[in-house]
Amino acid sequence: MIEDKVRLEFMGDQALLLRLPEDVSIETGEALDRLLSLRAALLREFEGVRGIEDIIIGYRSVAVYARFEDVAPEDLLARARRAIQGSGGAPVASTRPGAVVTLPVVYGGSFGPDLDEVAERAGLSPQDVIRLHQEAVYRVAMVGFSPGFAYLIGLPEPLRVPRRETPRSRVEQGSVGIAGFQTGVYSFATPGGWQIIGRTPVALFDVRRSSPSLLAPGDEVRFEAVTEEEYHGGFGAYT
Template identity: 40%
Template sequence: MMHVRLLGDQGLLFELDGEGTRQHHEQLVYLCEMLERQRPPGIVEWIPGFAGVAVVYDPLRTSAKAVERWMRRQAAKWRPDKEQVARRVVEIPVAYGGEWGPDLADVARLNHLSEDEVIRIHTAPTYWVQMIGFVPGFAYLGGMSARIATPRLATPRPRIEAGAVGIAGRQTGIYPLATPGGWRIIGRTPLTLFQPNSAAPSLLKMGDYLRFRPCGPEEFCALQEASQAGIPPVKVSWEHGGGMSGEGKH
């Protein structure tokens, strides 16, 4: 079901039931893609979030009622059992623990697990990119197991290195830039997630899926050198319906 709220006199917030599920995510991505492909006159921009999408419109060219009617028509067309859109699945290699993951031991202790069990649980799911925010290229990910959910640090660190993989509550994410932060850092990826001078600055975008893969110190250093040299060592596959196909490099 779609719920609609006014955002002043130039915006509407469309929220969908089922927040946090893969089906909710796919429906939200579908609506954003329809806005991209078939934007009706008067719509200025749209901003996706966790629960829905905010749509900004020009009141001199259209009305709130017209925008709502258009969005409801698009939502009514979506059928989860008929969606056959191929989605990118990006592989993210991660060096867990040690100097790369100073909070791995705490995540394990607080959840009554071993460090190896935390890594196994963290790398098991296929995550989905719910939205990009906080800093450029920071992907908020859905799909993490509640078994490794951990509160944020009581005092944020003044600097977390780019590539750090963290947990905050029931979410996991990757810091694309060096910034302050309070997430529990369990590992680090050697991949460059944000390149401001690139035509597509952010490696990840809403609608993508990703999988974490453990890597050792030697592989971490080799991938880091390749990434810094401008050779993108990013592995991408494509998920179509329930299967995987078309593995390759990006």
């Protein structure tokens, strides 16, 4: 059983990390399914326990952040082991069940400067790249790199092109990129090496929201092609 192979290790005096074995696939969503169930089991096990600050999913791991002055490391280990053994029940869809997010995107041009290169690498027309990208349904595997940046799995096989050989020093906020089996949206203007095929006006991170990050592990995401006029016209339904 995979549950018997989960490795536990402390991250200094800040957290306990539960790591899945390397043969559990990230690309197919197997790792995400296991981690969502494991996180749900951890939440049940640690409910009401003083000192637990957060339980966060990574690509192949889940971390229990805790104040060790309030909860003993030995207690963390014991409870985590019980959670592991109890995590094999009904699958968990998301950290926020039922969340489905549609993001409007202007593809190509100055908004997606790598669209033509991606099309050439894939042996497709730019229109086919756009069609394939927006027809797929993606799942958020994890949030990281910068606040609100979600790594999305489910990219169609023909669009799986490598990162740029030379990263850009600045990728604009809202840029939609692809790299390998992933797609994602830059939540802030940062350096980046993904192939940029479009841009969305929707804020992926906003401290004024009750949940600042728009996306969370397990959420489903769809992309919808829009015009530049629609992009500049505002998206009340999306924001």
